[in-house]
Amino acid sequence: MSAQLALLPEYLTAHVQLTLLALLCSAALSLPLGVAVTRVRWLEQPVLGLAGVIQTIPSLALLAVMVPLLASMQLQSIGFLPAFIGLTLYGVLPILRNTVTGIAGVDPALQEAARGVGMTPRQRLWRVELPLALPVIIAGLRTATVWTVGIATLSTPIGATSLGNYIFSGLQTRNYAAVLVGCVASAGLAMVLDGLVRMVEVGLRTRRRRLVGVATTITVGLYVFTAVTLAAPLFSNADRPVMIGAKGFTEQYILASLLDQWVERETGRPTAQRQSLGSTVAFDALAAGDIDIYVDYSGTVWAHLMGRTTVGGDRETVLAEVRAFLADEHDIHVAATLGFENAYAVAVRAIQAEAMGLTRISDLVPLGPTLSMGGDFEFFSRQEWVAIRDTYGLTLSNQRTMDAALMYEAIAEGAVDLISAYTTDGRIVAYDLRVLEDDRGAIPPYDAVVLVSARLARDWPDVLAALGRLEGMIDVESMRSMNLRVDVDGIDPSTVAAAFITTLGDSR
Amino acid sequence: MIELQHLTKRYGDQVAVSDLSLEVTEGELLVLLGGSGCGKTTTLKMINRLIEPSAGSVRVDGEDVSQLDTHELRRRVGYAFQQVGLFPHLTVGENIGITPSLLGWTEDAIRHRVDELLALVELDPETTRDRDPSELSGGQQQRVGVARALAAKPRVMLLDEPFGALDPLTRGRLQDSFIRIRRDLGVTAVFVTHDMVEALRLGDRIAVLDHGRLVQVGTPGTLLREPADDYVRQLLDTPRREARLVDALLSHGPGPDSR
Numbered sequence A: 001m002s003a004q005l006a007l008l009p010e011y012l013t014a015h016v017q018l019t020l021l022a023l024l025c026s027a028a029l030s031l032p033l034g035v036a037v038t039r040v041r042w043l044e045q046p047v048l049g050l051a052g053v054i055q056t057i058p059s060l061a062l063l064a065v066m067v068p069l070l071a072s073m074q075l076q077s078i079g080f081l082p083a084f085i086g087l088t089l090y091g092v093l094p095i096l097r098n099t100v101t102g103i104a105g106v107d108p109a110l111q112e113a114a115r116g117v118g119m120t121p122r123q124r125l126w127r128v129e130l131p132l133a134l135p136v137i138i139a140g141l142r143t144a145t146v147w148t149v150g151i152a153t154l155s156t157p158i159g160a161t162s163l164g165n166y167i168f169s170g171l172q173t174r175n176y177a178a179v180l181v182g183c184v185a186s187a188g189l190a191m192v193l194d195g196l197v198r199m200v201e202v203g204l205r206t207r208r209r210r211l212v213g214v215a216t217t218i219t220v221g222l223y224v225f226t227a228v229t230l231a232a233p234l235f236s237n238a239d240r241p242v243m244i245g246a247k248g249f250t251e252q253y254i255l256a257s258l259l260d261q262w263v264e265r266e267t268g269r270p271t272a273q274r275q276s277l278g279s280t281v282a283f284d285a286l287a288a289g290d291i292d293i294y295v296d297y298s299g300t301v302w303a304h305l306m307g308r309t310t311v312g313g314d315r316e317t318v319l320a321e322v323r324a325f326l327a328d329e330h331d332i333h334v335a336a337t338l339g340f341e342n343a344y345a346v347a348v349r350a351i352q353a354e355a356m357g358l359t360r361i362s363d364l365v366p367l368g369p370t371l372s373m374g375g376d377f378e379f380f381s382r383q384e385w386v387a388i389r390d391t392y393g394l395t396l397s398n399q400r401t402m403d404a405a406l407m408y409e410a411i412a413e414g415a416v417d418l419i420s421a422y423t424t425d426g427r428i429v430a431y432d433l434r435v436l437e438d439d440r441g442a443i444p445p446y447d448a449v450v451l452v453s454a455r456l457a458r459d460w461p462d463v464l465a466a467l468g469r470l471e472g473m474i475d476v477e478s479m480r481s482m483n484l485r486v487d488v489d490g491i492d493p494s495t496v497a498a499a500f501i502t503t504l505g506d507s508r
Numbered sequence B: 001m002i003e004l005q006h007l008t009k010r011y012g013d014q015v016a017v018s019d020l021s022l023e024v025t026e027g028e029l030l031v032l033l034g035g036s037g038c039g040k041t042t043t044l045k046m047i048n049r050l051i052e053p054s055a056g057s058v059r060v061d062g063e064d065v066s067q068l069d070t071h072e073l074r075r076r077v078g079y080a081f082q083q084v085g086l087f088p089h090l091t092v093g094e095n096i097g098i099t100p101s102l103l104g105w106t107e108d109a110i111r112h113r114v115d116e117l118l119a120l121v122e123l124d125p126e127t128t129r130d131r132d133p134s135e136l137s138g139g140q141q142q143r144v145g146v147a148r149a150l151a152a153k154p155r156v157m158l159l160d161e162p163f164g165a166l167d168p169l170t171r172g173r174l175q176d177s178f179i180r181i182r183r184d185l186g187v188t189a190v191f192v193t194h195d196m197v198e199a200l201r202l203g204d205r206i207a208v209l210d211h212g213r214l215v216q217v218g219t220p221g222t223l224l225r226e227p228a229d230d231y232v233r234q235l236l237d238t239p240r241r242e243a244r245l246v247d248a249l250l251s252h253g254p255g256p257d258s259r
């Protein structure tokens, strides 16, 4: 718990930055737009319609869509910017709709009185319509505030640090203390911000200047804090930290911590992590230079980025072709091959394997229509699954997509017969599962490779060299046992990584 | 001072005001009289362009109002609404001071004027100034509405049943004050009322409308002596009829044939 709380200042600050700036921009967009809509009547339907459509996009998808969208515009495509834009769009509707409803709901007799005493259209807006619509507008602002704080936790997979870091990594590594801290902090923040907005409203309504003053001062203070913390890195002349990325599963958290500590120890450079990135987000971020290092797997690059489906490529050939492809097409470099493979595999409970005589994927084919399979979020849409299905002609009764951490529970309880497993996963041992042999070589090899950005390769030769010294240093047993210690024993990934690094000794 | 020429307002097929021509000379008070829905409010609102006429024209102080900036025009013309329309988010004092503040008066001048007007409409400035309009009775709100119309010392005023919700005694006293102010400031006014005594008392001339048309216009004496038709006769006879009713009640007590 205290290890989790130590991360709170960083995550909370990032969350506050994102939320407050997004809310400010939502309001800055939707208030004038709402006013414009009440002036130019024909705008109302299209504008509210568009805002409504944006709202119906699931929030996670809306945030994820920002990544390719910004990349196509040559802008920072992961991290703060896409999360900020997504959240801003999400906050527009409640404020916009309430501004329109609030102004339209002003008593026509008062609108007329405002004209009758000699107000210009602008004076009518500021002196009568907005003040009278204020309670409704504030209600919209409060809705937007609570939504934005909540949805901001979903910016973690697109590379923006937030309280979601607790929740995503906590769920993956079964660290429920982390999940709890994340949820409580985000709920608390939502309550505080909502309370501030409410205080302003009550203060204005009951003409309590002091209440408005206090709430405004706190709000301004939070914005100043946001501005200062956002601007600080721009003015500090410290080196930009070496940014290490991690996708959202246990092994990636461990490896990111391991690389983080290793680089820091070997080069003395400051480091930082971007955790829980979506699979393609991590690669795009590296290509765009938003992160400098992350670990991927040769087969993933082979099947996904190169679109290769050739069955039975051997380890060396695949690695060589991947290396050449990454360098030529993306200016991304392989700094080291860690020494283990983490292949996708099909796993079954050991007792069921024995009872049914299953050892190879081929053995599943006649039984296929009676079997159900659980896969992680990506599995059934990946090339590897297509290759397995087509190579073996495998049909199943039922395919269910679920969270990787829950997949193991599901098979243990017999809710599914098969799952997509990773060969380094400690839970294969812990849950007494058997990995079926890919006897027809449908799945490519998956060597763990440390990928680095062009900039790192060019500007930081010391880091490149340090990473090079990890070549072949982690074998599959080591990786599996590290995964096991996190997933089953509940030890923190950075602790596990630190313990491993001490076994490497001083390589210099 | 105010000239209406062939003023007409149509809502679809329905005619609210039909070919109305009238003149109100400087310093004169014209009472608009007529049954409910006959077009009095519509006429009043066309004068300061809260409603745009379908045809005809309005001149105020020699200027065609359709050529003026609406807000400039309305700041010069005090308007007391039939529905009062006080702003609920402003205090009583802020409501009264609104037109002066739009005209850029100093805060001191506005505060002074607000207190003066509150006293004039018989509300205690100290206890009323900073209250919310919703805390006042209907009659008190109506008085604030009149004070608001008077605030910027307009030379032209449009008043739509300004004393309708008041008890007879207060009404009588406010009528007196109003007569006094009008004399002092030389205000030109159009005044809508249903109260015949009020019409006779305040009006220099009375215009009777029926279904959007002008039936007769003239001094109270003319209308009493030479009513243009039965409708005008009955209307103008109301106070005397009521007085007879009171007399009858006093001498015989209430009865079925007390008329």
Ligand SMILES: Nc1ncnc2c1ncn2[C@@H]1O[C@H](COP(=O)(O)OP(=O)(O)OP(=O)(O)O)[C@@H](O)[C@H]1O
Pocket (backbone or CB within 6 Å): B011, B014, B015, B016, B035, B036, B037, B038, B039, B040, B041, B042, B043, B082
């Ligand atoms: N916006 C409108 N749309 C359609 N008809 C209207 C509108 N405003 C007024 N009218 C009609 O115009 C006619 C005149 O209305 P107006 O408000 O001028 O009457 P009034 O003489 O002030 O009546 P009252 O004494 O009841 O206040 C009425 O028949 C009314 O129904």
Ligand SMILES: [Mg+2]
Pocket (backbone or CB within 6 Å): B040, B041, B042, B082, B160
């Ligand atoms: Mg009326």
